[in-house]
Amino acid sequence: MYPEIKPYHTSTLKVSDLHTLYYELSGNKDGAPVIFIHGGPGGGCDEKDRSFFNPSKYKIILFDQRGAGKSTPTASLEDNTTWDLVKDIEKLREELKIDKWHVFGGSWGSTLSLAYAQSHPDRVKSLTLRGIFTLRKSELKFFYQDGASHLFPEAWDEYLALIPEAERHDMILAYHAQLNSVDDATRIKAAKAWSKWEMATSKLYVDPSYINRAESDEFANAFARIENHYFINDGFMRDGQLLEKQEIDRIRHIPCIVVQGRYDVVCPATTAYALKKVWPELELHIVPDAGHSAREIGIAKLLVEATDKFANLE
Structure with a gap:
């Protein structure tokens, strides 16, 4: 991972009568824009999340989703759905006057990345995803039951x-x-x-x-x-919606790299494999000695290699 850096700009964006999001910019002001979509939901961002990206090549955008991290009101469940968050990401893109950006997300961040890309496929240059989670009942049953x-x-x-x-x-x-x-x-x-x-x-x-x-x-x-x-x-979606053929067809043209820990028990590899089956064009890496966390050495290495690969994408 790249050395830790500080943001050059922090601000807030009011996205509803109730919710205000925290966001920050770091790296190269004129670099390729990339949006980091954190996990949870409710997890918020961490300063180490900037280090997945080459700061000389990327304009790195981190934000805390509704109710999470530094966004307010904290822990609020009101007006807090997947589709509210998809709209928020699009509002942030418009606020920052970005035409297209790279999208990076792991765990719940992969869920929201897929939902956003399927809603706005013309705004996504690439997808870097980790620990695929599509919120099917079978996935929830495995981890919570x-x-x-x-x-x-x-x-x-x-x-x-x-x-x-x-x-x-x-x-x-x-x-x-x-x-x-x-x-x-x-x-x-x-x-x-x-x-x-x-x-x-x-x-x-x-x-x-x-x-x-x-x-x-x-x-x-x-x-x-x-x-x-x-x-x-x-x-807030149909069971398996993100894996449906008509939804994947909307994003099939987007370059996508998936990094998955073999022994991830939070978001087991079966979901990443299901995504690969319906979307064979994506590049799937299964890390043989890793679990769920993006901080595990094998996972972090491949995520950085993916963002390095996409940095110069036209």
């Missing part, structure tokens, strides 16, 4: 502990009740447990510092509440 639990039984036990046994048949629904409790203590405790489950399973080698992110009240509250809100609503 029956699948990853078989590989991380200790972490799963902690995740289960907050939920009464009678409610454990639908963990997303059970957590929904606690994450929307009027009692602050109940809500924050559930948010930390929800977030910790994801942080504990995101790397091939469990990283205690990564798990510690879940201890932040503010981060956990936004991350858990917004994720759960999207998942309880099936991503």
Whole structure:
């Protein structure tokens, strides 16, 4: 990854009566524009996210989605859907007077990248995607009900502990009740447990510092509440919509590189493979010794190689 840099411009964009987004620009003011689409939903951006791009070649645009990171109001679920976010990305493009840009996203960021590209295929120069997630019911069931639990039984036990046994048949629904409790203590405790489950399973080698992110009240509250809100609503789209042939046909002409960890249990490789089957033109790299995190060495290396490859794309 490239050395860490500071933004040369930070600002906000009011996208509705309620929501205001934080965004920043770094790298080369006259470089190829690239939009970084963070995960979660609700995860927000990190200063290290700028380092996937050559700062001498790219105008790097980071923004926090509705309710996430430095965007306000924090953790808000109102007017917060996939299609609101797609509209926000387009508003940001117009605000920055960009004709076409490169799009980079991992995990939920890959979901939103695909949704945006399928909505505005004429505005996307390339797609660099990681840890493909299309928010199908089968994907949610694997991570939040029956699948990853078989590989991380200790972490799963902690995740289960907050939920009464009678409610454990639908963990997303059970957590929904606690994450929307009027009692602050109940809500924050559930948010930390929800977030910790994801942080504990995101790397091939469990990283205690990564798990510690879940201890932040503010981060956990936004991350858990917004994720759960999207998942309880099936991503506000048809099951498997992003993989439908007519949707892929809209973006088939866009150069696309996908980087996928073989042992990603948050967004298992079966989804990246399903995308490759319906879109054989894309370039799929499966990293044999990696899990879910973009920070894992093999994944980060291939993501940087992808952005280097696209930097000079006309």
